[in-house]
Amino acid sequence: MKTKHSFQSKVGQLVRDNSVPIMFILICAVCIPLSGFSPSYLLNEIVTRMGRNTFLILCLIIPIIAGLGLNFAMTLGAMAGEIALILVSDWQIWGIPGVVLAMIISIPISILLGLLCGKILNRAKGREMITSYFISFFMNGVYQLVVLYMMGPIIPIVHDSIKLPRGYGIRNTVSLLNMRQAVDNLLAINIGGVKIPVLTFLFIAALCLFLIWFRRTKLGQDMRAVGQNMDVARDAGINVDRTRIVSVLISTVVAGFGMILYLQNMGNISTYSSHSQIGMFSIAALLVGGASVEKASIGNAFLGVTLFHLMFIVAPSAGAQVTGDSMTGEYFRVFVSYGVIAIALVMYEAKKRRAKSNASRLLAEAQKQGKEERA
Amino acid sequence: MEKNSAPLLEMRNIKKDFFGNQVLTDINLTLREGEVLGLVGENGAGKSTLMKILFGMDVIRETGGYEGDILLNGEKVKFSTPFDALEAGIGMVHQEFSLIPGFTATENILLNREPTKTNVISQIFGSRLSTLDRKGMDRRAQDAIEKMGVKIDPHMVIGDMPVGHKQFTEIARELSKEQLKLLILDEPTAVLTEQEAEALLNSIRSMASRGISVIFITHRLHEILAVCDKVVIMRDGYVVKESPAKEIDVPEITHWMVGREVDAVAAPAEPRSHEGAKNILSVRNLWVDMPGETVRNVNLDVKEGEILGIGGLAGQGKLGIPNGIMGLYEAGGTVEFGGKSLPLNTPRACLDASLAFVSEDRRGVGLLLDESLEWNVAFSAMQIHNKFLKNIGGIIKWRDERAIHKVTEQYIEELMIKCTSSRQKARELSGGNQQKICLAKAFALQPKFLFVSEPTRGIDVGAKALVLEALRKFNRENGVTIVVISSELEELRQTCDRIAIVSGGEIAGILPATRAAEEFGMLMVSKVK
Numbered sequence: 001m002k003t004k005h006s007f008q009s010k011v012g013q014l015v016r017d018n019s020v021p022i023m024f025i026l027i028c029a030v031c032i033p034l035s036g037f038s039p040s041y042l043l044n045e046i047v048t049r050m051g052r053n054t055f056l057i058l059c060l061i062i063p064i065i066a067g068l069g070l071n072f073a074m075t076l077g078a079m080a081g082e083i084a085l086i087l088v089s090d091w092q093i094w095g096i097p098g099v100v101l102a103m104i105i106s107i108p109i110s111i112l113l114g115l116l117c118g119k120i121l122n123r124a125k126g127r128e129m130i131t132s133y134f135i136s137f138f139m140n141g142v143y144q145l146v147v148l149y150m151m152g153p154i155i156p157i158v159h160d161s162i163k164l165p166r167g168y169g170i171r172n173t174v175s176l177l178n179m180r181q182a183v184d185n186l187l188a189i190n191i192g193g194v195k196i197p198v199l200t201f202l203f204i205a206a207l208c209l210f211l212i213w214f215r216r217t218k219l220g221q222d223m224r225a226v227g228q229n230m231d232v233a234r235d236a237g238i239n240v241d242r243t244r245i246v247s248v249l250i251s252t253v254v255a256g257f258g259m260i261l262y263l264q265n266m267g268n269i270s271t272y273s274s275h276s277q278i279g280m281f282s283i284a285a286l287l288v289g290g291a292s293v294e295k296a297s298i299g300n301a302f303l304g305v306t307l308f309h310l311m312f313i314v315a316p317s318a319g320a321q322v323t324g325d326s327m328t329g330e331y332f333r334v335f336v337s338y339g340v341i342a343i344a345l346v347m348y349e350a351k352k353r354r355a356k357s358n359a360s361r362l363l364a365e366a367q368k369q370g371k372e373e374r375a
Numbered sequence: 376m377e378k379n380s381a382p383l384l385e386m387r388n389i390k391k392d393f394f395g396n397q398v399l400t401d402i403n404l405t406l407r408e409g410e411v412l413g414l415v416g417e418n419g420a421g422k423s424t425l426m427k428i429l430f431g432m433d434v435i436r437e438t439g440g441y442e443g444d445i446l447l448n449g450e451k452v453k454f455s456t457p458f459d460a461l462e463a464g465i466g467m468v469h470q471e472f473s474l475i476p477g478f479t480a481t482e483n484i485l486l487n488r489e490p491t492k493t494n495v496i497s498q499i500f501g502s503r504l505s506t507l508d509r510k511g512m513d514r515r516a517q518d519a520i521e522k523m524g525v526k527i528d529p530h531m532v533i534g535d536m537p538v539g540h541k542q543f544t545e546i547a548r549e550l551s552k553e554q555l556k557l558l559i560l561d562e563p564t565a566v567l568t569e570q571e572a573e574a575l576l577n578s579i580r581s582m583a584s585r586g587i588s589v590i591f592i593t594h595r596l597h598e599i600l601a602v603c604d605k606v607v608i609m610r611d612g613y614v615v616k617e618s619p620a621k622e623i624d625v626p627e628i629t630h631w632m633v634g635r636e637v638d639a640v641a642a643p644a645e646p647r648s649h650e651g652a653k654n655i656l657s658v659r660n661l662w663v664d665m666p667g668e669t670v671r672n673v674n675l676d677v678k679e680g681e682i683l684g685i686g687g688l689a690g691q692g693k694l695g696i697p698n699g700i701m702g703l704y705e706a707g708g709t710v711e712f713g714g715k716s717l718p719l720n721t722p723r724a725c726l727d728a729s730l731a732f733v734s735e736d737r738r739g740v741g742l743l744l745d746e747s748l749e750w751n752v753a754f755s756a757m758q759i760h761n762k763f764l765k766n767i768g769g770i771i772k773w774r775d776e777r778a779i780h781k782v783t784e785q786y787i788e789e790l791m792i793k794c795t796s797s798r799q800k801a802r803e804l805s806g807g808n809q810q811k812i813c814l815a816k817a818f819a820l821q822p823k824f825l826f827v828s829e830p831t832r833g834i835d836v837g838a839k840a841l842v843l844e845a846l847r848k849f850n851r852e853n854g855v856t857i858v859v860i861s862s863e864l865e866e867l868r869q870t871c872d873r874i875a876i877v878s879g880g881e882i883a884g885i886l887p888a889t890r891a892a893e894e895f896g897m898l899m900v901s902k903v904k
Contacts, residue, residue, distance in 0.1 A: 218491050219503040228475045236487040
């Protein structure tokens with residue numbers, strides 16, 4: 001009887017801890033048959049989106065380890081990636097060399113932005129998430145200034161095809177047709193009608209290996225320490241501020257690479273909007289995968305990208321099937337991604353409070369026992 | 376342990392003042408290799424300050440440094456940060472845990488001192504990218520745990536450990552430092568069970584036999600006698616007694632600790648007996664989870680109309696009692712007020728039942744610092760009892776500014792609060808006057824029962840007398856029952872009718888205020904754990 005009880009409570013605990021992924025599995029299970037898509041179509045789409053988005057989601061993990069929570073300022077890296085791609089496409093360096101060159105150019109920009117962001121976040125300890133969110137808004141303005149006014153007069157842009165008709169500034173859309181899916185198609189293999197972009201997955205695998213290795217380094221250990229208790233880490237002689245800045249820096253650089261991989265897959269840059277929602281969607285995907293504000297793993301990223309994008313694919317057409325209006329599904333998926341983030345933030349607070357009252361209860365029990373021992 | 380060479384540690388004529396307030400005067404201490412020194416004294420005797428000086432804590436430098444010399448192995452040293460002290464071989468285990476909750480014992484023991492393996496990347500980008508040598512970590516942690524002589528699981532996560540094991544992890548961390556020569560233990564047994572404390576004493580003995588010197592601060596006097604070679608007793612910033620542990624006993628230590636000569640003490644002002652009065656507040660089996668002031672099992676009856684004092688050493692739980700009953704910290708047990716049961720963990724219910732509380736945390740919960748004195752005095756009364764409100768048409772309520780002004784002026788006069796006007800901001804007042812505002816605020820509630828916690832903490836002598844007089848007057852004229860919680864026994868003896876002494880989270884005894892200071896002193900350490 002007792003084992004059954006503990007089994008039940010274990011299952012309960014499992015469900016509670018993974019309530020968000022379970023909810024999404026249920027949503028997908030309902031929506032997939034309604035949407036009427038074939039399994040091979042769905043698989044194809046998921047593999048494509050996995051290649052497209054996973055890199056961007058993985059960049060969020062290191063700041064979570066370092067205790068900065070969800071790094072909404074990953075958009076800064078995305079902006080760096082976009083600027084690098086605009087320059088590379090103006091220089092007409094296409095294909096794989098173009099992608100690699102863009103990555104190299106994005107690094108110094110990302111480092112600069114990451115440094116700035118890290119310094120600001122060090123001044124806002126305990127409120128990193130809201131601060132990083134607003135840094136991303138602010139930097140969006142700076143990005144627009146650079147792209148809209150400085151590209152042309154200050155930063156030389158040669159080709160009219162990407163310049164606005166007025167002679168300076170960048171057009172709303174920059175075509176990357178000549179490097180479209182350059183990485184995805186090289187070494188790609190086809191299994192039963194499903195195209196697998198092997199090289200992209202190799203990139204992702206390399207990043208995963210880096211993350212696993214990184215956790216085992218001294219710096220990774222310091223980040224975990226800083227993430228759990230800054231004061232204790234400081235007392236032990238760890239340079240807390242520097243460690244936090246490095247974590248933001250790595251995240252920003254990885255986000256820049258991720259954005260370049262994302263855009264080469266899409267085949268064009270929406271100059272003024274590509275980056276704006278990428279942070280939100282990446283964070284939502286990570287949370288859907290079962291991560292929380294203080295804990296995230298590579299597994300969360302993969303599960304998240306699968307579930308979140310599966311819902312993205314099936315929701316519009318399922319919505320159209322049910323209500324006759326495809327906008328319903330479109331509305332639903334945006335609504336869900338914001339909702340998931342809000343729920344994750346609330347659950348984080350609730351969990352902290354529950355842990356605290358649990359500690360009080362344990363203390364009371366310990367005292368009761370201590371009393372009995374003494375008696 | 377006598378040796379001819381210079382002692383490991385010598386402190387000569389150490390003096391320290393905090394902004395003119397002398398807290399240490401001419402402290403001389405010597406400690407030889409492998410010697411265990413027990414440091415005892417009441418709260419505020421200067422033990423912690425002395426240890427902070429030795430450990431090079433920032434707070435000492437920020438408040439103007441200290442006078443006198445510290446010699447290590449005969450050489451003069453001056454530590455500007457704790458890291459310098461660590462470097463020189465001094466380790467300290469603080470009262471608060473300094474551990475990473477999600478790390479294992481091993482990871483905590485070697486925090487920021489992990490052995491690493493270099494690799495190609497770390498050679499290019501610096502040593503922080505070396506990978507951790509897990510096997511080396513296990514080995515070194517195991518060594519430290521063995522040195523300590525108490526078994527703890529090196530792979531257990533700190534968050535899952537019982538409190539005692541956390542304490543042992545901290546000690547093991549200090550022991551894992553190879554240069555360690557002197558270990559300071561600041562009340563390490565306060566959180567331990569009997570068996571764990573016994574294990575710790577054994578471990579101190581084994582450390583000493585390995586040549587590590589220990590400074591052991593505790594309120595449990597029998598532990599001092601059991602393990603120390605030498606006892607140093609401090610009072611009011613002086614070393615009042617230094618003696619080999621063999622030549623002293625617990626009553627004598629208590630005498631030196633509390634030690635004020637009885638004749639110097641003003642007799643309590645007209646102590647009264649309330650034998651026949653009914654119990655206005657009965658507390659049964661109260662526990663309170665207040666960090667650092669845990670209440671374990673308090674049973675207490677307060678008679679109607681009396682002033683009851685609650686005294687005891689810091690950390691023994693006296694502050695937890697009012698904070699728990701008033702619902703500011705998580706508590707359990709039963710509390711009856713005026714014959715009716717009072718729900719715990721609901722501050723509002725207490726206030727509704729006409730209980731009031733003047734907190735020891737003036738700036739935190741006591742005052743609205745950026746508001747005027749009028750607001751501070753009237754706010755609670757307005758919120759809770761709808762006082763100072765004019766009702767118009769039964770729906771809209773206006774503040775009665777005139778009544779607020781009048782009552783504030785009245786208290787300013789009665790309590791002699793120094794301020795420019797009743798509209799001055801509370802932040803701009805001195806500590807003593809802020810304390811008086813807190814009292815005025817509680818008085819304005821017109822409670823039947825008043826808790827006053829540390830009413831004279833951090834205020835000067837003149838203000839002290841006034842505050843205590845105001846309490847007495849409020850008690851006599853309005854018939855309000857008052858419970859005063861204070862670390863200063865003398866102040867309780869001057870103000871109260873009876874004094875309860877809290878020790879080890881329980882009431883050790885209740886005596887009339889007229890009894891001798893030594894009797895209270897014995898009670899204070901009777902159940903310390």
